[in-house]
Amino acid sequence: MTNLVQKYNIPGPRYTSYPTVPYWNLQTFSGKQWKSTLVDSFKASNDTEGISLYIHLPFCESLCTFCGCHKRITKRHEVENPYITNLLKEWKLYCDLFAAKPRVKELHLGGGTPTFFSPENLTRLINGIFKTATRAEDYEFSFEGHPNNTTKEHLQVLYEVGFRRVSYGVQDYNKKVQLAIHRLQPFENVKNVTQWAREIGYTSVGHDIIFGLPFQTLEDVSQTILKTKELMPDRLAFYSYAHVPWLKGNGQRGYKDSDLPTPTDKRRQYEMGKELLKEVGYSEIGMDHFSLKTDSLYKAMESGSLHRNFMGYTASKTQVMVGLGVSSISDSWNSFAQNVKSLEEYAHLIENNIIPIYRGHILTEEDKIIRRHILNLMCQFKTSWKDGSERFKELDEVKAKLYELEMDGLLLIDSNGIEVTKKGRPFVRNICMAFDLCLHRKAPNTRLFSMTI
Known part of the structure; x- marks a missing residue:
């Protein structure tokens, strides 16, 4: 370990x-x-x-x-x-x-x-x-x-x-x-x-x-x-x-x-x-x-x-x-929106009858597929791509990343999906990262996240 x-x-x-x-x-x-x-x-x-x-x-x-x-x-x-x-x-x-x-x-x-x-x-x-x-x-x-x-x-x-x-x-x-x-x-x-x-x-x-x-x-x-x-x-x-x-x-x-x-x-x-x-x-x-x-x-x-x-x-x-409230994030399932973080700016926008969001994201169809896989892993410790609607273009590349995790005993993989092992549960964030296409396509230049362990 x-x-x-x-x-x-x-x-x-x-x-x-x-x-x-x-x-x-x-x-x-x-x-x-x-x-x-x-x-x-x-x-x-x-x-x-x-x-x-x-x-x-x-x-x-x-x-x-x-x-x-x-x-x-x-x-x-x-x-x-x-x-x-x-x-x-x-x-x-x-x-x-x-x-x-x-x-x-x-x-x-x-x-x-x-x-x-x-x-x-x-x-x-x-x-x-x-x-x-x-x-x-x-x-x-x-x-x-x-x-x-x-x-x-x-x-x-x-x-x-x-x-x-x-x-x-x-x-x-x-x-x-x-x-x-x-x-x-x-x-x-x-x-x-x-x-x-x-x-x-x-x-x-x-x-x-x-x-x-x-x-x-x-x-x-x-x-x-x-x-x-x-x-x-x-x-x-x-x-x-x-x-x-x-x-x-x-x-x-x-x-x-x-x-x-x-x-x-x-x-x-x-x-x-x-x-x-x-x-x-x-x-x-x-x-x-x-x-x-x-x-x-x-x-x-x-x-x-x-x-x-x-x-x-x-x-x-x-x-x-x-x-x-300040900094709160809303989710419509198809998009995210975050409120401003300054109390003063929040109050100013509200007083002018403006919903106080300052940034957000509209989910693409690919985003929604990856989101479902990550939700499945975080909530049920397994996910499946047996249904064709759960497949995505980079699935083979994701599988390649998953094979190393499988070799370390952290998950089981078959032709239809994966299941996280008991040994792998403490590493579920790492397993989800294998699906994170945004992270694969553009690795951060600065420190954004805490350590997974």
């Missing part, structure tokens, strides 16, 4: 989309085309699937240096009201495009720190959304909570407007690691918010754990998982720390590369953590995720309905995902 880690530890995408953002064709994209594909997809799927809604709440009171998300650091809570007002104006701009009331199947509040916002303001946001939308019968609403500032009132008011799933960022319980990543967070705080959610009635409580953090050891990962066992969250994200210090504003220059575990040690952390989680009673779901068999994510994997998009893994698929 050590040799494989050394061989395959290269920069690579996490594949929440295909094409990945650096390979979007900005020349062929326009706001007019984006709106057209969105309206067409909405007409085709709103009555059957419904839509997904992602809302980005970017504010944090302090900077966590492991984080690569788009955020604004401030302790000034007067920013809440105008931002929510703009989110609701943006939602209205989208609703004005649609011929019917949106049926929201999935709604996720991400950040930043959603619980930076007061319970009253979060209630105003959600109630404002549903003045012009309805809930699908099997809807699932979720939010990210910070254990240090999530209150019982946050949990109660969000429960009352339909939320049943919450995930908490745990990362690691070792104080030295927490100091390095600027996230001091006692176990007691995580225990409190986990228990409060269950007492109120949440059906899925998740914890996020990260391996590969500065100063983190095998023992640290083991102890974090054993503490997690005391609380038994319904699902777990067990992420690899993405070291991308060249990205603006993420604070990752606060420690040295030498403070990080080596790629081999990082892989040991993952393998040991994965085995511990299985012993505790969790099943592996796609890449980096684990859940109890009672959770909707496990049931989705078993039924074949597991999906992956810009929100990560979800229990069901919708063709349309609308992203609201």
Whole structure:
């Protein structure tokens, strides 16, 4: 395994989309085309699937240096009201495009720190959304909570407007690691918010754990998982720390590369953590995720309905995902569009009744085929080209790249498709990269992605 880690530890995408953002064709994209594909997809799927809604709440009171998300650091809570007002104006701009009331199947509040916002303001946001939308019968609403500032009132008011799933960022319980990543967070705080959610009635409580953090050891990962066992969250994200210090504003220059575990040690952390989680009673779901068999994510994997998009893994698929707020990405299934990242520019565009996108990509037929293969691999660890519609011009070249992966025992290949082996699951990003025609045709000149291991 050590040799494989050394061989395959290269920069690579996490594949929440295909094409990945650096390979979007900005020349062929326009706001007019984006709106057209969105309206067409909405007409085709709103009555059957419904839509997904992602809302980005970017504010944090302090900077966590492991984080690569788009955020604004401030302790000034007067920013809440105008931002929510703009989110609701943006939602209205989208609703004005649609011929019917949106049926929201999935709604996720991400950040930043959603619980930076007061319970009253979060209630105003959600109630404002549903003045012009309805809930699908099997809807699932979720939010990210910070254990240090999530209150019982946050949990109660969000429960009352339909939320049943919450995930908490745990990362690691070792104080030295927490100091390095600027996230001091006692176990007691995580225990409190986990228990409060269950007492109120949440059906899925998740914890996020990260391996590969500065100063983190095998023992640290083991102890974090054993503490997690005391609380038994319904699902777990067990992420690899993405070291991308060249990205603006993420604070990752606060420690040295030498403070990080080596790629081999990082892989040991993952393998040991994965085995511990299985012993505790969790099943592996796609890449980096684990859940109890009672959770909707496990049931989705078993039924074949597991999906992956810009929100990560979800229990069901919708063709349309609308992203609201700074930096949010929307998906019409035929195109992607991303909002501006500056709060000031976002507010200016909204005030002028302009949907605040600044870049995007219109998917070609080839893009859609490759996207399906990558989604299959990320969600089901297999894909097929038996159906002629799933074949593409460079298939033989892709197969040639897959043969080496097969020789290393990472997948099985036949004339109709491939299946990732148990040994190959930690390398699924590398396997997806064999299908990534954009990456093959134009290798990046600068560092774009985190390491795959």
